[in-house]
Amino acid sequence: MRAPFTLDGFRRGARDGVPLAVSIFAYGLGFGLVAAQAGFGVGKAVATSAAIYSGSAQLAAVNLLQTGQATAWALFATILVINARYLLFGATLQPWLWSAGPLKAYGSLLLLGDANWLMTMRAIRTGEEDRAYLAGTGAPIAVGWLSGTALGAAAVSVLPAPQALGFDLMLPCFAAGMVTAMIKTRVDLLPVVVGAAAALAIFHLLGPAPAIIGAGLAGGAVAALVWREPS
């Protein structure tokens, strides 16, 4: 039995993804701006956004390319480290997404990002059955990311800085809101506390890229440890 994968579910996801797409658009402007300053034209900037499709990894790659010392291996390793959290995102989606069949599952993963992973995990918790939801949330975000990149790279000097409008805080705001809404029982508080503490500790020891994946692993591990057979 294949799980549902319908246009309805895709639409539901797309609707939920729109508020996030606005912030991703602003983030795209920021990346386009940085890329233009590094000597990328619009075409090169948009190609980068489409091929890597991850803001933090792209910013690190552009920084590395700017030094003139970038080798293919250094770039490959940089992106693996920064995007290692996607290993965790994919793993957490697997039991739900796989039942849509391999083609739809792997196709949907192409549109996987931080924001729509959070959105989809929230929807799964509240009983979303339609596996097209993930691709749906990804669609407006992809449009925002690519159009933001193009505009940022093309019109650098006339745009206000995204920070002035608060858009840089959009993902943390969504994270804070969703985590608040998702805490239903006292058991849910444990991964929240462990995740926050692990992120801060790992950030001080190793930097921002391992901090997020470390938070997820620590929270998951603690939840597995304290799990008890319901009696």
Add this chain to the structure above:
Amino acid sequence: MTESFPMLLAVMAAAAFLCRMAGFTLMRFVPVSPRVEAALRATPLAVMAGITALAVQAGGLAEGLALASVVGLTLVLRSDVAAALLGVVVVAGLRWMGL
């Protein structure tokens, strides 16, 4: 730098693609017991708490107040999306006031 840009871009795209696909693929071989399911359910909570904690630490008073207001507004409005959007307005306003 000796390699051409399209070649470097292909290498970077391959790394990003690998990260998107590998965790999902490996998980296919892990039997999902109730204990594993509890870990999978807790992971997004921990990641979101981590993102929020890092933002509070990196930011100043304006960012801290905005994120605290998101938590409060989510409980009052019962809509995390509305609360998040209002949080962005709060931080923009506080920054505009020079905080």
